[in-house]
Amino acid sequence: MxxxxxxxxxxxxxxxxxxxxxxxxxxxxxxxxxxxxxxxxxxxxxxxxxCTAHILNLLAHDLEIDNIKEHVVNIVKYFRDNHYASARYRQEGEQRLVMPQDTRWNTMCNCLKTYIKNWPALMKICEVDREQIDVRVREKVSNLTLKRSAEDLLARLEPIAVALDKAQSDKCTIAEAVNMWKELITTLSNGRDALTAVRKRYDQVITQAHLLANLIHPSLQGKLLSEEVNNAMDYANERFPSLVPVIMKFQAKSPPFHAFKFSDFVTKSMSAVEWWRSHSNVLDSDVISAAQQLLSAVASSSGVEQVFSSYGIVHSKLRNRLGTEKAAKLVFLSKTINAHKMDVYDDTNDQDA
Structure with missing residues (x-):
């Protein structure tokens, strides 16, 4: 490899x-x-x-409550696969129940959401049609302890699911991943076990490069790092020595980093890489190159995983004689066209808003 x-x-x-x-x-x-x-x-x-997304998925597994997933999945599977129960649920339920899939990391969270939201409908079916519903399923649906445990598990998993959606975006960088993990630590601080688990995974995934990227990000500026700033500066001194005095000027907002350049309007109007490139005429090229290398580093490998999925669609059983080069070109075109469609869709939504 x-x-x-x-x-x-x-x-x-x-x-x-x-x-x-x-x-x-x-x-x-x-x-x-x-x-x-x-x-x-x-x-x-x-x-x-x-990969941040991979570690977030492992964190979700760390916080699972024993047997809750198994029982909820059994209920959902029954109301999906049993003909009578499925038909009755379609009459009563507000939305389709979701089965979790190992390859789609947020589906367990979606499974719990739909189960809890539609629990009254499931309960009604089990009471009205109790003779037609499996007795074991009836007992699980009517078990209030199971429902409350499912709600507790959802409360743990939902912040992780939000972070996972952000991490799997092509635009999420390692600088932003640091703040995302810091927010998770704050959100999950109420439970000792949860806090221990998230800090363990934080230490596993966050490197000195993450910390340095967060420190030099024009809108983040390492505000959540506290004592980790020294760790980031040690890494900068080792890998990018020419960046160290520039970072000190950056932190002091002294020339060429004037205070107006850090306003929300400026930092939200351009990417972090563009912000640093705008100083090309006053900073050495190796400084700009180092900033670009750190600030363009994506947080997860999800983009590659999505390419694998696209490749599976293009190189299908019916098109299994496609050569590698031609298949790669078709995947490239597919991803490019879909990305263009999404940009057009976003622009239309902005105009409507």
């Missing part, structure tokens, strides 16, 4: 004139080792780290 990654990075540089500055993967042991080997290659000058 190390050799394949290295050759792909070299190919990007030679054929596409594109410099790869960061590598994000899942957190399996073999790819963790690959990332370390890539980071040790001095000529590549890479920032490597694990």
């Amino acid at each position: 190390f050799e394949l990654s290295k050759s792909a990075i070299q190919k990007c540089k030679e054929e596409l004139d594109c410099h790869v500055g960061s590598v994000v993967t899942d957190n399996a042991a073999n790819v963790n080792k690959m990332r370390k080997l890539l980071e040790q290659e001095n000529e590549l000058k890479l920032v490597t780290y694990g």
Whole structure:
């Protein structure tokens, strides 16, 4: 994997004139080792780290309450697969019940939401049609302890689900991921076990590169880092020494970083990379390059996973003789066209608003 990654990075540089500055993967042991080997290659000058979305999914598993998932899934599965129960539910239920899927990480949260919201309808069916409904399902639906436990589990999982949706966006960077995890720590601070779990996962996924990116982000400015600022500066001194005095001016808002450049209007009108590029005429190119490398690093590998899904649609059983190069071009066109459609849709919504 190390050799394949290295050759792909070299190919990007030679054929596409594109410099790869960061590598994000899942957190399996073999790819963790690959990332370390890539980071040790001095000529590549890479920032490597694990996928935030993957760790958030693991955090959701850490916070599961014993047996609740199993019982809720049994109820949902019964009302989905049993002909009579399914027909009665369609008459009474407000929305379709959701079955959780391992490959779709937020579906457990959606399963709990639909179960709790439609619990009165399920309860009514079990009372009115008690002779036709399986007695074990009736007992589970009428079990108020199970319902309350499901509500407690949903309260734990919902903040993680919101963070997971953000992390899986192509635009979520490692700088923003730090604030996202900090907010999770605050939200889940009421439960000791939950707080311990989220801090453990935070330490697992947040690297010095994350902290430094957060520190130099024009709108985030490392405001939530506290003592971690020194950790970020140590990393900057080791990897990007020319960036250290610039960061100190950035923090002091001294020239060329005038106070008006940090206003909400300015920082929301452009990306963090564009903000730093606007200083190209007053800062050294290696400083701009370092800022761009850190601030363009995406938080998760979800974009690649979505490409795999698109590839599965293009290279289907009916089109299984497509060559690799042609299939890759078709996937590229598919993703580009869909992205364009989404941009048009967003623009239309903004005009309507």
